[in-house]
């Protein structure tokens with residue numbers, strides 16, 4: 001498994017920047033003052049470079065919502081009980097979650113991926129069954145996952161990205177569902193980006209002050225207990241992550257390895273993406289951070305990465321909701337690039353006075 005993982009990393013190549021001249025020339029030839037479509041121009045440039053063409057197409061889109069449970073939930077770090085994880089998976093399979101509405105609005109397909117939910121699910125067309133274990137171990141007492149489990153979960157994400165590429169998808173998005181998962185996500189950020197725990201620990205599903213204090217202590221304890229096994233990004237992911245976070249990390253790596261752009265959802269998805277970035281910096285050419293989560297710390301983390309998320313709507317739900325919305329902005333960027341007239345074709349003067 002480690003060989004497959006290393007092969008994935010070595011197949012990630014940065015984009016061919018030599019295409020940027022042709023893309024910029026087309027953008028500047030469209031009937032608008034230069035640069036006046038602002039970040040839409042930046043977005044279509046990134047999308048075109050990731051796709052390796054100055055005639056990019058964006059038709060097929062898919063959101064992967066990775067679900068898992070977390071042993072650290074037993075420390076009382078969430079406002080909701082762990083049973084909500086499988087209950088929300090059923091809600092998604094029945095079409096009743098926010099991500100169902102927003103993926104449908106974006107014209108994106110939705111796959112729910114069971115990476116490690118503490119429940120046995122029957123087969124369902126929208127459910128991908130890749131359970132590694134029925135929930136991670138409590139990271140406050142030891143590593144959340146073994147190295148073998150971590151690699152297995154990462155390689156599930158890689159395989160899903162490659163399958164989507166083979167099926168002709170143009171753009172992928174991450175999402176997640178997992179009660180307590182802001183706790184491992186925060187521990188990962190603290191370790192991967194060397195950020196103070198207090199500064200980046202937030203209220204997740206809506207915890208009170210007492211629970212917030214406990215959550216901070218639990219994260220610090222996890223960093224201490226696992227201190228001996230935090231040398232590489234993969235070790236950090238194993239000790240402090242979770243099955244859905246590892247799946248997201250794999251989806252990002254797999255997408256980058258086949259030249260497919262991927263839209264990263266909020267606080268927890270970004271942790272999987274940051275793990276992938278630390279494993280291979282070439283990944284950044286393929287990543288769109290969809291939105292700035294309301295979750296405390298996300299702004300600090302985005303600033304640390306030098307990333308500017310596409311949207312800022314005070315979302316803090318996860319599931320892939322912000323990513324589905326941002327897919328529509330990316331699609332809008334590609335459509336203006338593709339559909340607008342040029343100065344010469346529309347007989348509009350391109351000279352400013």
Ligand SMILES: O=C(O)c1ccc[n+]([C@@H]2O[C@H](COP(=O)([O-])O)[C@@H](O)[C@H]2O)c1
Pocket residue numbers: 077078079080176177178179180181182183203204205206265266267268269293294295315316317318319
């Ligand atoms: O994506 C976000 O920015 C986000 C921020 C806060 C909470 N969540 C969601 O809420 C759950 C985790 O919150 P918690 O309090 O149980 O750690 C999990 O199911 C996430 O999808 C998601």
Ligand SMILES: Cc1cc2nc[nH]c2cc1C
Pocket residue numbers: 080084088176177178205317318319
């Ligand atoms: C109801 C509910 C829905 C969610 N969706 C993502 N995380 C969630 C957490 C809760 C509690």
